[in-house]
Amino acid sequence: FMLTQPHSVSESPGKTVKISCIRSSGSIASNFVQWYQQRPGSGPIIVVHENNQRPSGVPDRFSGSIDRSSNSASLTISGLKTEDEADYHCQSYDGSNHWVFGGGTKLTVL
Amino acid sequence: QVQLVESGGGVVQPGKSLRLSCGASGFIFSSFGMHWVRQAPGKGLEWLTVISYDGSNKYYADSVKGRFTISRDNPKNTLILQMSSLSAEDTAIYYCAKASVGLWGGGLDVWGQGTTVTVSS
Numbered sequence: 001f002m003l004t005q006p007h008s009v010s011e012s013p014g015k016t017v018k019i020s021c022i023r024s025s026g027s028i029a030s031n032f033v034q035w036y037q038q039r040p041g042s043g044p045i046i047v048v049h050e051n052n053q054r055p056s057g058v059p060d061r062f063s064g065s066i067d068r069s070s071n072s073a074s075l076t077i078s079g080l081k082t083e084d085e086a087d088y089h090c091q092s093y094d095g096s097n098h099w100v101f102g103g104g105t106k107l108t109v110l
Numbered sequence: 111q112v113q114l115v116e117s118g119g120g121v122v123q124p125g126k127s128l129r130l131s132c133g134a135s136g137f138i139f140s141s142f143g144m145h146w147v148r149q150a151p152g153k154g155l156e157w158l159t160v161i162s163y164d165g166s167n168k169y170y171a172d173s174v175k176g177r178f179t180i181s182r183d184n185p186k187n188t189l190i191l192q193m194s195s196l197s198a199e200d201t202a203i204y205y206c207a208k209a210s211v212g213l214w215g216g217g218l219d220v221w222g223q224g225t226t227v228t229v230s231s
Contacts, residue, residue, distance in 0.1 A: 034217030043221035093214045097169040099157035
């Protein structure tokens, strides 16, 4: 299956943005979804694991969810800060010993 | 602190081989599955391969199966990616990453900064 993300999103500081990740086949609920933040020139860091769990140190402004009706996962960032400007990647397990990544979404905070 | 540091990248001619290393510190390396992920210029992340904590299980993406080999040296806290038959499509930043739980659970909770591989004549 594939995970499809919007190429880019933009929003103003203090607002809320939602980044989608649509699974092409099979149920989004079949396997957990993770989300990674990647700032320019840096390696990714995990911000959500297992659909909606936040690792320690990740602000509660970051939240994850899945929607069975649209077969998608979403990363929501509230109270946007300029430091949130980065690429965000979703990821899931395909059930056959492979990870699948989405194409990544560039978030601009302006 | 918990850290992964990749090395071994560089410029290599098409058809040649290259060996990447990933040094781990700050955690019990021998207890965790480890992955390699790459990112081609301007592209998203691509998962490549995983190895279990003891090296007994290895899995590969179709794009590198038969050309890339993952291995680990637990006493030396080192992860290895041996790459052969390289082509321009292998040009990317290569990251090593630590599995949070088992091989597939909880995602990848520690990543290195990456090492750049450029395949060019």
